[in-house]
Amino acid sequence: QSALTQPASVSGSPGQSITISCTGTSSDVGGYNYVSWYQQHPGKAPKLLIYGVSDRPSGVSNRFSGSKSGNTASLTISGLQAEDEADYYCSSYTSSGTLYVFGTGTKVTVL
Amino acid sequence: EVQLLESGGGLVQPGGSLRLSCAASGFNFNNYAMSWVRQAPGKGLEWVSTISGSDNKTYHADSVKGRFTISRDKSKNTLYLEVNSLRAEDAAVYYCAKKVGGVYAFDIWGQGTMVTVSS
Numbered sequence: 397q398s399a400l401t402q403p404a405s406v407s408g409s410p411g412q413s414i415t416i417s418c419t420g421t422s423s424d425v426g427g428y429n430y431v432s433w434y435q436q437h438p439g440k441a442p443k444l445l446i447y448g449v450s451d452r453p454s455g456v457s458n459r460f461s462g463s464k465s466g467n468t469a470s471l472t473i474s475g476l477q478a479e480d481e482a483d484y485y486c487s488s489y490t491s492s493g494t495l496y497v498f499g500t501g502t503k504v505t506v507l
Numbered sequence: 508e509v510q511l512l513e514s515g516g517g518l519v520q521p522g523g524s525l526r527l528s529c530a531a532s533g534f535n536f537n538n539y540a541m542s543w544v545r546q547a548p549g550k551g552l553e554w555v556s557t558i559s560g561s562d563n564k565t566y567h568a569d570s571v572k573g574r575f576t577i578s579r580d581k582s583k584n585t586l587y588l589e590v591n592s593l594r595a596e597d598a599a600v601y602y603c604a605k606k607v608g609g610v611y612a613f614d615i616w617g618q619g620t621m622v623t624v625s626s
Contacts, residue, residue: 397569399551432612434552441602441619442544442552447612485552489611495566496542496554496611 397492400425400499402485407505413474416502418486419467424497426467430489433462433471437482445484446471473504481506509533509615511603516620523593523624529586529603529617536584540606542613543577543588545599555601556588571597590622598624 401419408414418425418433425431431449434442444453446462449469459474469488473480486499515527527543543555556577557566565577576589586603600621604613 428611430611432610434613436552441616442613443616444607444612444614447607447614448610451610453607453614487552487554487612494554494568495557498544498552498554501551 397490397494397497400486400488400497402499402502404500405503405505407507408473408476409507410476410478412476413472414476414504416471416473416484416486416504418469418471418488418499420469420488420490420497421467423492424488424490425464425469425486427491428489429464431462431464431469432487433460434485434487435480435482436485442485476506478506480504509605511605511615511617513601513603513617513620516601516622518623518625519593520626521593521595521624524589524591525593525622527588527590527601527603527620527622529588531584531586531605534605534615536579537581539608541577541579541586542604542606543586544602544604544613544616545597546602546619547596547599550599553599557606558586560606593622593624595624598622 433446436442450462542557574592600619605615
């Protein structure tokens with residue numbers, strides 16, 4: 397099972413919107429509405445931002461939103477803030493036998 | 508407060524073994540599937556193992572199948588990962604994580620425990 401493909405880095409200025417893509421296959425991202433997104437600051441545990449493609453857990457800012465089209469899921473961060481600078485990972489259920497697959501990770505830089 | 512606290516990591520020689528533990532509190536541990544996810548230094552997240560909440564069915568990544576075993580003690584609210592035949596590429600921070608009810612995602616993560624494999 398190969399990792400889901402994410403861009404290595406994305407950057408934006410404060411207040412801007414950025415989008416991170418996450419490309420898989422019909423066995424994972426495209427086949428199920430079980431895409432989730434995580435934010436990880438250096439030295440910290442990951443934090444759930446989005447589950448079920450577009451649902452936000454209680455307490456997560458509505459500046460974070462998720463969507464999916466075909467085999468590609470996306471995370472959009474609107475009104476970019478300095479504290480959004482972190483690594484972001486997507487994940488999906490997979491029917492390939494390994495249950496879960498993570499993305500390669502994207503480093504977000506706030507200019 | 509919902510919390511996961513890992514322990515048991517350390518320095519081990521190639522071929523060696525460890526038992527990682529994850530103590531859960533603040534939620535009904537018996538009702539949820541639990542997982543281990545690891546992260547090698549400077550690398551991304553990698554799913555390792557999952558155990559279901561209902562029937563204790565287990566799942567392992569191909570990279571650890573036959574060497575790692577996930578288990579849980581519901582009387583102690585504790586998750587375990589037995590790691591055997593360790594290789595250099597198993598060196599990582601190991602996180603335990605709670606599955607969101609009804610959805611394939613992890614909503615609660617521990618702080619992680621580091622496993623170093625070196626002679």
